[in-house]
Amino acid sequence: MSRGARTVFGVAALAALTGDASAHAPMPGIVGFYAGIVHPVSTPFQVLALVAAAAMFGQRWPQNAGQWLGAFALAVIAGIASGQLGAPPIAANLGLLLSATTTSLFAAAFPAGAALAGAVAAAIAGFFIGLASTPEQGGFWPTAVTLAGAFVGANIALAYLAFASASLRLRFDRPWMAVGFRIVSAWIAAVAIMMSALYVVQSATRVPI
């Protein structure tokens, strides 16, 4: 079996092993810094925003990676601070979906678009991921430690996904790979648009997603 076939087979096998959703369920045994680390990847909306950003990063790695990662990191801090200042969670969820929509549309339509626009998209994603990663209120130090974990977790998650995405593109440096990135970005945008609509409608009728 070739290396490529083994990889495809392995990914397919792992994809088939879907478990139950556990978004924002209690995480027994994971507290403090480590709870903060996993918080940015604990809901589907956060993961969607991260994957959308990673698809955008992957298309432009390594040209703009440093600037965009920096913009993302600063925005995560701003988002965490806003969460601590009392920004409502509904703003975080809707913001994550709109961020995933705009980022993936940008990646699909303008893979060679302006670096500044990419930095803004990365910053918007970082802000809402930070905002959504705010823990329940507790004492000062426990909260600070958890927030530090959230900052580290958000940046590690994005760096990991972006590097994986970039590695895939650079490994198969062919025209069809660039086309594939645009098409997958369009798929992410489609999912984000539908989830945004569903979230708005169900929030208006107070039906939880």
Added chain:
Amino acid sequence: MRSFTRPLFLFALAAFAMLEPQGALAHDAEGIQGGFVSGFFHPVLGWDHVVAMVAVGLWGAFLGAPAIWILPVVFPVVMAFGAALGIAGVPLPAVETGIAGSALVLGLLIAFAARPPLWLAGVIVAAFAIFHGYAHGAELPQSADPFAYAIGFVLATGLLHLVGISYGLLGRWPAGRMAVRAAGGVISLIGAGYLIGFA
């Protein structure tokens, strides 16, 4: 070494599968599994959806670059806006007619080897995507897991485009070009069948 590596790899996968604990799910598609599966099969199990989405990829491949990727990018994004209309309950008339009409029109465009300007091809595909999205989106709020449902049907849509693109690449050869145009004719006939109620 090669003969050793393959069984070892399969054994590792099997071991990993056994280490992944989950409850028995025989014929009980709920939650993420149910949402994804029902979303994935929603476009696949309706022939009107299938032929129209295959036609989008087929036409894109027939038109060549950049339509080969622009049409499969435009379709899911605009389809999502159509789904948003369905989710919001905005009334849209003649949805099924629009879906059947998409197969009829796209099939005819392929059969007659139509080559409109790229923007017009995008507008035609986008207009029909609204109807397909609406049909999917109207069912999305009732699904077991809307997020997984959305991923499933977007993925299925993309794979159907890929089927069309793959077949459409036959158009590089003269005989293949005839086969592609013939496929367009079949698609238009299926669309016509749905339109007049035979299918």
